[in-house]
Structure formats: structure tokens, C-alpha cells
Amino acid sequence: MGVARDLWGRMNTGQRVSGVAHIGLIVWVMVFDLFQVPDSAPRVPVTDVSLISAEEFAALTSPGSAPPPPPDPPPEPEPQPDLAPATEPEPEPEIRAPEPVQPEPQAAPQPEPEPEPAPAAPSTGVVFSPLPAPGASVRPRPRPVDRVAPTPTEAPPDTAEVDIAAAPPAEPEPEVEAEPEIDLPEQVETAPPEATTEIVTEATETDDSATERAAMAPEISQRPRTRPERPSPPAETELAAAPAPEPAPAPTPEPATAPESPPAPGAAEDAIAQALAEALADSPATSPQPGTSSTLSASEADSLRLAIQQCWNVGVLSSDAQQVTVTVGFSMTPSARHEQGSIRIVSASGGSEPAVQQAFDAARRAIIRCEGDGYGLPPEKYEAWRDIEITFNPEGMRLR
Amino acid sequence: MTRLFLLLSVLLAFVAAHTPAMAQPLRLQITEGVIEPMPFAMPAFVPENSAGSQYSDALARVVAANLTNTGLFREVPRSAHIARVTSFDASVSFSDWRAINVQALITGAVEVSGNRMTVKFRLFDVLSGQQMGQGMQFAGSTDNWRRMAHKVSDSVYSRITGETGYFDSRVVFISESGPRGNRTKRLAIMDQDGENVQMLTDGRSLVIAPRVSPAGDQAVYTTYETGSPRIALTNLASGQRQLVGNIPGAMTFSPRFSPDGRSLVFSAARGGNTDLYRLDLGSGQMLQLTALPSIATSPSFSPDGRFITFESDRSGTSQIYVMPAGGGEARRISFGSGRYSTPVWSPRGDLIAFTKSHAGRFHIGVMRTDGSEERLLTASFLDEGPTWAPNGRVIMFTREAQGGDPALFSVDISGRNLRRIPTPGPASDPAWGPLRP
Amino acid sequence: MSLTSKSLLLVAALALAACNNPRPGGDFGGGGADGFGGGFNDGNIQTGMLGDPNDPNSIAHFQQRIGDRVFFTTDSSSLSEEGRATLNAQARWLTANPQFAIVIEGHADERGTREYNVSLGERRANATMQYLISQGISANRMRTVSYGKERPVEACPEQRCWDVNRRAVTVVSGGRTS
Structure with missing residues (x-):
């Protein structure tokens, strides 16, 4: 196997493709022809992609060339439209402005220019390379992260390995062989991928309150941890008879309607806490069979729920x-x-x-x-x- | 008394624990999920003959780029793949894909003979080890190889998300060059991903704000070729072009197709007043839709053709209105602070996208067709002119950075996945065409 | 798209861009010099002498001494006191030089959407024309066109540029009989 890998590494793409194709062919002949596997592959329906016209094709293959000259600007043979209806008095007299004209509104009539001095004069040349990313914002505000999760998570420290399942991959490096470690992702201690608790759009980002609120998020978020996460304090009532299974690492399982949830400053957290509360309150898992060891404690059920969610x-x-x-x-x-x-x-x-x-x-x-x-x-x-x-x-x- | 109660409780508990309990499954409720890109793998298409091998990698790259660009998917790079797909019909070793956390696996094959090509694909749910839907095959000319990849992408996207796709579609836009004070603007068309750009006008006349017909075969736009704004209708395949909707003494602009493609609604300005008109393209008949001493422009039909939304400053500032498609009383639907412009009805009919300017910034936003649930998706120095992807899930628009050149951007209707669409030079006024047949 | 066809596209685009590079702006006329038609009517070019600005009947005098443009505030087409004074002088010149026709171009700044700005420019051009009519200039000597925000005279993303871009420019077109 090592030899094969070594060989593979030395081949160029063409050789690899060819090699793979040949091996594939051989395998195919050996396996499929000899044993004639029952057609495991369902029939594929055929769809004919509609073809473009010859002109369109010609145009597509010579992009940028002068477009087909507008066939003799038709000397304005426009179907000189019948203007009668248009010039008639209003066809529908009942058109009324829903609001009297001329109110003052215009709260901010004069759009203030951004204070910054104008950057260098706009380039007049044609730009052929795509600009980098859409304008990264200047202010240090939470960036939109492509993961939204119930619990905000900080970007993992550089040393933590990011869970390969959820972290954006590094640039594909097609020439590199797969690392064997990848076989064992579960054993690698991973940090949860970066996440926000809500969708942060550009527009919400510029909203000051949202900015503040979101800016607080990292401070209250928990450190990256291994999953499954520990359940947040369960708050469910257990049936009286249930031999209150110890663990509940949480404070006072008070009334079911007011579950303890992590202190949640900020509206976003409130919303989440509320949703969590509803979920907990609704959860029938909390009121099942009492007594005996065949009953899951609330925290056990909750840890399963959290793991899946x-x-x-x-x-x-x-x-x-x-x-x-x-x-x-x-x-x-x-x-x-x-x-x-x-x-x-x-x-x-x-x-x-x-x-x-x-x-x-x-x-x-x-x-x-x-x-x-x-x-x-x-x-x-x-x-x-x-x-x-x-x-x-x-x-x-x-x-x- | 207390004792009795206790005893009862215990008895009850005992009964509860021993009667139906065994049959009862553990019940949980989950209301909080995550929103994150789904990891997929797209190995090179298996070449089924030697001529097919030159497309095997390219096809896969286009499919992977399409899916990745949605923001809903994330490619697990080929360098991480353990299993090699060397035969389209071989069984899939799901454990190898699971091991690298792939959730969706796409396998493909390509065969080329002469200038004809056949492209096949299958989609697998790696976690459950099941194929999603049937395999599919597309056949066509090799010149259309990108379209084949777009078709594959549309099918995959649709099977996983349940939405129709939008990859095999084109966008008409304005390609810009030259100094700002005297910009050269040309009508252009490209694939949704910015490829295959083709210029449709020569740049001698200023052109602005195109729209694509519902069938995707025509475009309509405003041209200054007569020295004054006029509406031009052009056939995208033949290049044949004509001016339509002449109203003597008026500037005509802002044309939009009706959903059946048979008529246009547009603006005519004269005497300091801009009104909306409707033009039947077959007969040339015109009908005036609004008649108020104010501006009414940037109209857009509802997909069922029954209503038109437009902007008007009849209240004093620019706001969004909805009226019956034949004219009649218009109802204002925008009431937030700031000015609202360029309403565009979504192809699903449920939302209206718009441009909003407020406090010196411009936004692209969406609201319900009654004006409720306004949500702003973007914010910048200058964003304007939203256009909907055919599936109503993505919006493309013009963004001009302060002091920069205009460029095309897209964002999905949740406000996520803001992306710049690559164009050869400055670009503006995108108009998304329909999904191609 | 292959590399070759991509490079072809680039080359072609560059060539076209170069060919079509419009006249350099920046002369005193700015956007106003763009004229109506701006040479779009192929072959139908009007030629005229600007003359000496010291000659009160020259076009140069009209443009430089009288002032060929008036300015507006944001989203407005109301003429200012200063604007009216400029138009009064324009009207006197036009009365003294009846052989000229004019095109009034309406323009908007870039802080609005494209199509709304076409309407806004038309409104400004119309307000200007109506004022000149009130000063005795015949409507059939005048024509209006709106460029919206397409032809800024100053292209900077700042208030001072927007202020001069919100304008109506009176363009004197060659000889009346040409």
C-alpha cells in the first residue's frame, strides 16, 4: 500500500486519471462482467438538454466579439401605438393619493455622507479580477458566521482543532493525499464550530442595539467544549415518587414554568431562554414513568435532546x-x-x-x-x- | 390523612411504572436546531470513455462551486476523500464518506462522442446510506457542458432542499467602462455564475435597467439612442431589436414584462410628472395606469399578473404601493422611516424586495406583499435594484462601494451568504432570467 | 470556458473599451457639453462656434458669464433665488439670440435609485423650462431630457459633488436652422 501511495504521489494528474480509469476498467470487467451483478443501479431517465440556436452558439463561443449589429435600426417602424386611450382623460378617475400630497415626512432628507475622506479617485479602468470579499466592515462587530446555533460559540483558539464536520475546509489541495487521521474524527478533541445565536445580516449589524447585543455574545458564551454538551440545568418537575436522580448539576429545579437557564443578558439570549423554556416545559420526556431505574432522569433525557439538536x-x-x-x-x-x-x-x-x-x-x-x-x-x-x-x-x- | 395521601401516591406511581410504561417510547421535543452548511463530496466525474476525461474534473468543479455558492453547502475537499469513485455503478462505501463527515455524496460520469456528451449523476445520503432519488442523465452538445453541470447542480439542490434550483439560468446586466462622468454602458448577458459573458449592445448609446422576459428569450431596457430615454425590446437569440412604447413628448423608461410576456408596464415622464402605462406588445395598444401629479416608476407585476407594485412620491417621499394590474386605487405598503424604491415581486408571490435609503445608507430588503414583516438584508454606501433568482430564494443587486465601481452582489433571503458575482469589469442593474428548460 | 476563450474575451473587451472610450470630460461644459443626442444620431453632427466669452452674444458667454446651469436641493425640483436669477439672465440672452434652440438636461445626484432619478431629473428640467417660458421664451425652442444619475459632472462620493450634480443644464444647440 505504501508503494502504491508513493507511486500515486509521483504521477501527474493525467497519469492518475488514466491509471484510475484503467484500474477501474479492469475491476469492472473482472467484477461485473464475471458475476453480472443484478442491476443494482436503477435505470437512469434521460433528459435531453435543450440546445441553443446556431447563432446563440456562435455568439457564446466568441464572447466579447462585436455583438450582432442591430439589424439596420428598424427605421422606427414602431407599431406607432394607438395613443387614443392614453391621451384620454384619466381612465380611472378614482385614483387618489392615499395620502394628501405634501406632508412633511422626510425625517432625514439629507443623506449625510460618510465622514471618511474619499478614497482615491475611482479607477476608470476595467477591473478583471474579482474583488476580494464583499467589503469587510471596519468596525469590530460580530461577523456573520455561517453557522447559527442555539448557543453562541467563539471562534476556537488557533490550537483547537476545529470539528471537520462543521468548519469551513481549508483550501482544497487536490494533490495532497488524504491524511489517515481523518479516519478517526471522533477521537480528535474538537472545538465546536464558530456560531452565532441569530442570523446576523449586514443590516442588523449596522443596527446599534443589535451590534451591542451581539458584541456581548462572545463574553457570555461558553468556552469551546467537547460534545455532547452538558445539559443546561434541568428545570422539569419530576414526579413526586421519582427517586430524584442525584446528578442534576443544576440549581433548584423550581416550577416547571420558570426553568433556570444560563443567565442570559440581552434580548437574543432572552429569546433563546424562552424558547428553551418552552421546549423544556413541553417536553413530555420529563414526565414519563416514575420510579425505578428504568426512568431517565431529566438531565439524562436532556443531554440526549441537546446532543441531537x-x-x-x-x-x-x-x-x-x-x-x-x-x-x-x-x-x-x-x-x-x-x-x-x-x-x-x-x-x-x-x-x-x-x-x-x-x-x-x-x-x-x-x-x-x-x-x-x-x-x-x-x-x-x-x-x-x-x-x-x-x-x-x-x-x-x-x-x- | 397525610399518610393516606402518601400511600396513594406511591400506589399510583407503582401502577404507572408497571402498566403501560414498557410500551411507551421515550418522547422528546426539539425546537432548536442549527443552521450550517451541509458537507458534501463531489469527486471528479468518472470518464466513461477517453474523450470524456477532459470534462470529468471541470464538471465536478462547476457543480461543487454552484452548491458552495449557495452558502447552504460546504465541499469536503477531494484531498480528504478516502474512497475513490472509479465506476459510476459500483456500490458506494458509505463508511469511508462518513469517516470524513460527508453527508451528501454526488457521483457522476461523463461520456463524449464527437460533439455530443452524456452526463450522469447520482446523489447519496451518506448518513443513512441511501440513494436520494433516482440517477439522472443529461445529453447534449459539448459546447453546453457548463449547462449540464448546472442541470446536475439544480437536481442535487432540489433533492436536498426541496426548492427548485436556479443554476441553469442567465442574468442580463449593464456592463460599465470609462470615466464616471461619461460612462460607457452596454447591455450584457451571462450565466448565473458570471461565466459566458456576452455583450448585446455596442456601447455607443447609454443603456440602463434591463429586464428579461418570463420565457427568457427577450430583454427590454431603456436606451438613450435617440437622445432621450426610450424603451427597446431585443431578442436575445437573434439580436433583433426595436423601440416600443413611444409617447410623443415624453421620456419613456423603466419597462417590465407582464408574467405572460405579452405586455409591458413602463413609466412615461413629461411636464414634471411620471406616470405608469401598460403596452400590449401584440397590438401596440396603450393604457394609462396612474394619473397623479407625482412620480410613479419602477413597477413590477405580481407573478399571477393581477397586481403591480411600484414606487411613488405622491406622499412626499418615495414609497411603495400596490395597485390592480389594470390601474385603480393604489395602496401604500411601506411605512418605515426612509425612502423606499424599486419594489420587485418575488417569483413565489409572497415577498416584495426593495431598495431602502435611510440615514445616508442604502439597503436591500424584503417585506410581505402587505408591507408587513420588513427585513433589511444588506447595508452599504449604495445598494440598489434587487432582482430575484427564479426560485425566490436569492436576490442579486447592484452595490457601489463609496468611491468604488459598481458590482453585482447576491444575498439569500435570510440575509446570509452575501457574495460578489464575478464580472469582467464594473457592472450594474442585474436582471435574473428564468430557469432554462 | 477554456483559458483561450477567456483570454480572447478579455482582449476583445479591452479592445472594445478602448475604442469606445468616450470623449474625455472635464471641459468647462462638463455634463452640459454632452449635448442632446451627444453624437448618437450618426452622422448628424451639429457644428457651432463657441466664440469669445466677452462677446455677449456668444455661446461661450452664455456658458461662462451667464451660467448654463442651476442647482437643486436633495429630492427637490424647486428653483432657488439664485437659480431664478441665472434663468432670468438666460432668458435675456435667449431673447437676444433668437436663432438658438436649447435642450435642458435634468440631472440627479447618485444618492437615489436609477429610475427614480430619471423622473427626478425630468422634473428639474421641466421646472427650468417652465420658468423660462414664464420669462417669455417660446416652448418650441426648448426640449428637455433627463439623464438621472448617469452623467455626474463631479464623480466623488461626497456632499460637495452631489450638490453640483443635482442640476439642470441649459445646452445651446448650434444654429437654430442647422
């Missing part, structure tokens, strides 16, 4: 699918991993069939993606978490 990516969902609340059922193996093929839709509401499918796909990805070596649930309570039903409700995550 941080892999539930609603970003790729269509706006239709973001209206769908889907309940997904599945079974766990004793090692706290999902049982192959057990993930299914229990119920769904709020969308068309394709939208439900998208929503289900995203939920399924969440369950599978974050299980790693298992969800770390207490084996002695296996009966309590053998069968699980999770309701994914994106209401609070909708983009609009």
Missing part, C-alpha cells in the same frame, strides 16, 4: 419544509446507537409530502450524525430509552 441542520430545508413539524421514531441498540433502518416517520403536520420528506431527512441526519460511539445513555435504564420518539419543531428556527 446540535446536529439538526434546518439550514438546507426549503421554506415549505421549515413549516413541517415531524415526529420521528426509532429504536436504540444497547450501546445507545440507533438501530439500522429503524428511523421512521411517526407523524407529521404542516406541509406537503415532499416537504415532510425533506423534514424527515433532516431529522434522520440529526439522529445518525451525532450519535458517534453512542449517545452515552445509562445502560441500566435501557428499557427507558430503547424506543424513542422525537418531535422536531422548527417553528422557532424559521427564517421568516
Whole structure:
């Protein structure tokens, strides 16, 4: 294998392609022709891409060349339009300005120019290379990060390895062979990818209050930590009989309606806390079977919930699918991993069939993606978490 | 009494624990997710004959760039791939892809004979180890190889997100050159990703603010070739061109197609007053839609053709209105502070994009068609003129940095993924065409 | 697109840009010198002498001594006191030189959207024309055109430039009978 890799490294792209193609061909002949595998590949429907006209093609292949001369500017043979209707008195006399003309509004009629002196005179030349990135802002304000998560996360320190699953990849280096370490991503201690708690647009960035609020976020955010994150203090009421399972590293599980949540200064955090509170309050997981070791404690259930939610990516969902609340059922193996093929839709509401499918796909990805070596649930309570039903409700995550 | 109560409680608890409990699954509710790019892998297309090999890498690059540019996806670079896809029909080793955290895998194959090419692809959900939808195949001319890649991208995007794609579409825009005081402006067209730029006018006449017909075969724009603003209609394939909508003594500009492509709505200015007119392209019949001593311009049809949104300063400052497509009473829908301009109805019909200027800055924003839920997506020295991607999920617009040249930018309707669209030189006034058939 | 065709595109674009590089601006007429038609009507070029600014009947005098333009405040087409004075002088010159026709160009600064600014420029040109009519100049000697924000006379992203770009320019066109 080492030899092969070495060889591979020395080949140029052409040789590689050729080599791969040849090996592929040989393998194909050997394997498929000999054993004639039952057609595992579904038939592919053919779609003919519509072709462009000859002229268009000619134009496309000689871009930049003088455009087809406007065929003799048609000596204004414009269909000299019938102006009669236009010159007639108002066709619809009832047009009325909804508001009297001439109010004062114009709060800020005179757009103030930015104070900075004008940069060098605009270049008049044609710029052929794309500018770098869209104007990076000058002020030190939170940059829009391409991850939005319930908990804000600082950009990991340089030393921390960023989770390959969520961090933007370095520039692709096609010539470099895969590093073997990549095989073991789970064992690498990773920092959660940088995230914000809300979508920061340019426009919100310029809003002062938002800026302040967002600027505070990093200060209160927790340090990068390994996942699954520790549950935030559970606040659920447990049934009286339940032998209050110790752990709850949290303060006073007071009334269910006012769950303790991390001190949350700022409106954004408030909103999140509130959403969290609702989620916690709603969560039926908190009021299941009492007593005995077959009951998950609130914090145990919560840690499972948190683990899955941080892999539930609603970003790729269509706006239709973001209206769908889907309940997904599945079974766990004793090692706290999902049982192959057990993930299914229990119920769904709020969308068309394709939208439900998208929503289900995203939920399924969440369950599978974050299980790693298992969800770390207490084996002695296996009966309590053998069968699980999770309701994914994106209401609070909708983009609009 | 207390004891009795306790006893009861314990009894109840006991019963609860031992009767239906075993059958009850653990129930959780999740309301907080994350929004992050989904990692995908797009290995080079497998060349199915030697002529196909020259496209195997290029096709994959175009597909990967399209997906990455949406901001919804993130490519896991080929250097990280463990498994090599050497046969389109071989089974996929999902564990190798899972190991590098790939969630969506696209495999493709390309075969070329003469100037014909066939491109195939499959999409896999790596986590569940299942194929998403069926494999697909596109056939066409090799000159259209980029379009094939766009078709593949559209299918992948659509299968994962549930939205229709927008990659196989073109954008008409104004290409600029020369000094600011006397800019040369030419009508131009390019692919959605900035490739295949083609000039449609020679730059002798000032041209501004084009729009593409709903079928994508025509463009309409304002030209100064007669010395005064006039509306030109041009066939994008043949280059054939004519001036339309002449109103003697008036400057005519700001033309827009109706959704059926059979009529235009535009502005005519004379006597210090700008009104909207509708022109039937077949008959040349014109109808005046507004008649107030104020400015009414930058109209846009609702996709069902029943309404027109436009801007007017009838209240004293520029604001956005909606009226029936045949004229009639207009309702103001913008009430925020600042001036509102260039409303554009989304192809889905649910939103109106606009330009807003307030406190010395310009924004692109969206609001519902009744004016509610206004959201600003951008902010800069000068942003203007939004145009919708055919799927209503992305907006392109003109941005001019302070003292800089104008350029085309796009942003998605959540306000994320602000990107500059590469153009050969300064560019403005983008108009996004439909998804091509 | 191959590298070759890309370079071809670049070369072609450069060549076209070079060919079409418009007349250098910056002469005293600025945007006003752009005239109507601006040479767009192929072959139909009007030739005229600007003359000596000291000759009160010369176009040069009109442009430099009388002033060929009036300015406006943001989003407004109201003539200022100063603007009216300029137009009064223009009207006197036009009365004294009845052989000339004029085109009034309306312009806006860049702090507005493109199409709205076309309307705004038209409004300014019209306000100027209406004032000249009130001073006895015949409407059939005048024509208006709006350039919106397309032809700034000063191209800087600052207030001082915007102030001079919000203007209506009276362009005297050659001989009346040409």
C-alpha cells in the first residue's frame, strides 16, 4: 500500500486519471462482467438538454466579439401605438393619493455622507479580477458566521482543532493525499464550530442595539467544549415518587414554568431562554414513568435532546419544509446507537409530502450524525430509552 | 390523612411504572436546531470513455462551486476523500464518506462522442446510506457542458432542499467602462455564475435597467439612442431589436414584462410628472395606469399578473404601493422611516424586495406583499435594484462601494451568504432570467 | 470556458473599451457639453462656434458669464433665488439670440435609485423650462431630457459633488436652422 501511495504521489494528474480509469476498467470487467451483478443501479431517465440556436452558439463561443449589429435600426417602424386611450382623460378617475400630497415626512432628507475622506479617485479602468470579499466592515462587530446555533460559540483558539464536520475546509489541495487521521474524527478533541445565536445580516449589524447585543455574545458564551454538551440545568418537575436522580448539576429545579437557564443578558439570549423554556416545559420526556431505574432522569433525557439538536441542520430545508413539524421514531441498540433502518416517520403536520420528506431527512441526519460511539445513555435504564420518539419543531428556527 | 395521601401516591406511581410504561417510547421535543452548511463530496466525474476525461474534473468543479455558492453547502475537499469513485455503478462505501463527515455524496460520469456528451449523476445520503432519488442523465452538445453541470447542480439542490434550483439560468446586466462622468454602458448577458459573458449592445448609446422576459428569450431596457430615454425590446437569440412604447413628448423608461410576456408596464415622464402605462406588445395598444401629479416608476407585476407594485412620491417621499394590474386605487405598503424604491415581486408571490435609503445608507430588503414583516438584508454606501433568482430564494443587486465601481452582489433571503458575482469589469442593474428548460 | 476563450474575451473587451472610450470630460461644459443626442444620431453632427466669452452674444458667454446651469436641493425640483436669477439672465440672452434652440438636461445626484432619478431629473428640467417660458421664451425652442444619475459632472462620493450634480443644464444647440 505504501508503494502504491508513493507511486500515486509521483504521477501527474493525467497519469492518475488514466491509471484510475484503467484500474477501474479492469475491476469492472473482472467484477461485473464475471458475476453480472443484478442491476443494482436503477435505470437512469434521460433528459435531453435543450440546445441553443446556431447563432446563440456562435455568439457564446466568441464572447466579447462585436455583438450582432442591430439589424439596420428598424427605421422606427414602431407599431406607432394607438395613443387614443392614453391621451384620454384619466381612465380611472378614482385614483387618489392615499395620502394628501405634501406632508412633511422626510425625517432625514439629507443623506449625510460618510465622514471618511474619499478614497482615491475611482479607477476608470476595467477591473478583471474579482474583488476580494464583499467589503469587510471596519468596525469590530460580530461577523456573520455561517453557522447559527442555539448557543453562541467563539471562534476556537488557533490550537483547537476545529470539528471537520462543521468548519469551513481549508483550501482544497487536490494533490495532497488524504491524511489517515481523518479516519478517526471522533477521537480528535474538537472545538465546536464558530456560531452565532441569530442570523446576523449586514443590516442588523449596522443596527446599534443589535451590534451591542451581539458584541456581548462572545463574553457570555461558553468556552469551546467537547460534545455532547452538558445539559443546561434541568428545570422539569419530576414526579413526586421519582427517586430524584442525584446528578442534576443544576440549581433548584423550581416550577416547571420558570426553568433556570444560563443567565442570559440581552434580548437574543432572552429569546433563546424562552424558547428553551418552552421546549423544556413541553417536553413530555420529563414526565414519563416514575420510579425505578428504568426512568431517565431529566438531565439524562436532556443531554440526549441537546446532543441531537446540535446536529439538526434546518439550514438546507426549503421554506415549505421549515413549516413541517415531524415526529420521528426509532429504536436504540444497547450501546445507545440507533438501530439500522429503524428511523421512521411517526407523524407529521404542516406541509406537503415532499416537504415532510425533506423534514424527515433532516431529522434522520440529526439522529445518525451525532450519535458517534453512542449517545452515552445509562445502560441500566435501557428499557427507558430503547424506543424513542422525537418531535422536531422548527417553528422557532424559521427564517421568516 | 397525610399518610393516606402518601400511600396513594406511591400506589399510583407503582401502577404507572408497571402498566403501560414498557410500551411507551421515550418522547422528546426539539425546537432548536442549527443552521450550517451541509458537507458534501463531489469527486471528479468518472470518464466513461477517453474523450470524456477532459470534462470529468471541470464538471465536478462547476457543480461543487454552484452548491458552495449557495452558502447552504460546504465541499469536503477531494484531498480528504478516502474512497475513490472509479465506476459510476459500483456500490458506494458509505463508511469511508462518513469517516470524513460527508453527508451528501454526488457521483457522476461523463461520456463524449464527437460533439455530443452524456452526463450522469447520482446523489447519496451518506448518513443513512441511501440513494436520494433516482440517477439522472443529461445529453447534449459539448459546447453546453457548463449547462449540464448546472442541470446536475439544480437536481442535487432540489433533492436536498426541496426548492427548485436556479443554476441553469442567465442574468442580463449593464456592463460599465470609462470615466464616471461619461460612462460607457452596454447591455450584457451571462450565466448565473458570471461565466459566458456576452455583450448585446455596442456601447455607443447609454443603456440602463434591463429586464428579461418570463420565457427568457427577450430583454427590454431603456436606451438613450435617440437622445432621450426610450424603451427597446431585443431578442436575445437573434439580436433583433426595436423601440416600443413611444409617447410623443415624453421620456419613456423603466419597462417590465407582464408574467405572460405579452405586455409591458413602463413609466412615461413629461411636464414634471411620471406616470405608469401598460403596452400590449401584440397590438401596440396603450393604457394609462396612474394619473397623479407625482412620480410613479419602477413597477413590477405580481407573478399571477393581477397586481403591480411600484414606487411613488405622491406622499412626499418615495414609497411603495400596490395597485390592480389594470390601474385603480393604489395602496401604500411601506411605512418605515426612509425612502423606499424599486419594489420587485418575488417569483413565489409572497415577498416584495426593495431598495431602502435611510440615514445616508442604502439597503436591500424584503417585506410581505402587505408591507408587513420588513427585513433589511444588506447595508452599504449604495445598494440598489434587487432582482430575484427564479426560485425566490436569492436576490442579486447592484452595490457601489463609496468611491468604488459598481458590482453585482447576491444575498439569500435570510440575509446570509452575501457574495460578489464575478464580472469582467464594473457592472450594474442585474436582471435574473428564468430557469432554462 | 477554456483559458483561450477567456483570454480572447478579455482582449476583445479591452479592445472594445478602448475604442469606445468616450470623449474625455472635464471641459468647462462638463455634463452640459454632452449635448442632446451627444453624437448618437450618426452622422448628424451639429457644428457651432463657441466664440469669445466677452462677446455677449456668444455661446461661450452664455456658458461662462451667464451660467448654463442651476442647482437643486436633495429630492427637490424647486428653483432657488439664485437659480431664478441665472434663468432670468438666460432668458435675456435667449431673447437676444433668437436663432438658438436649447435642450435642458435634468440631472440627479447618485444618492437615489436609477429610475427614480430619471423622473427626478425630468422634473428639474421641466421646472427650468417652465420658468423660462414664464420669462417669455417660446416652448418650441426648448426640449428637455433627463439623464438621472448617469452623467455626474463631479464623480466623488461626497456632499460637495452631489450638490453640483443635482442640476439642470441649459445646452445651446448650434444654429437654430442647422
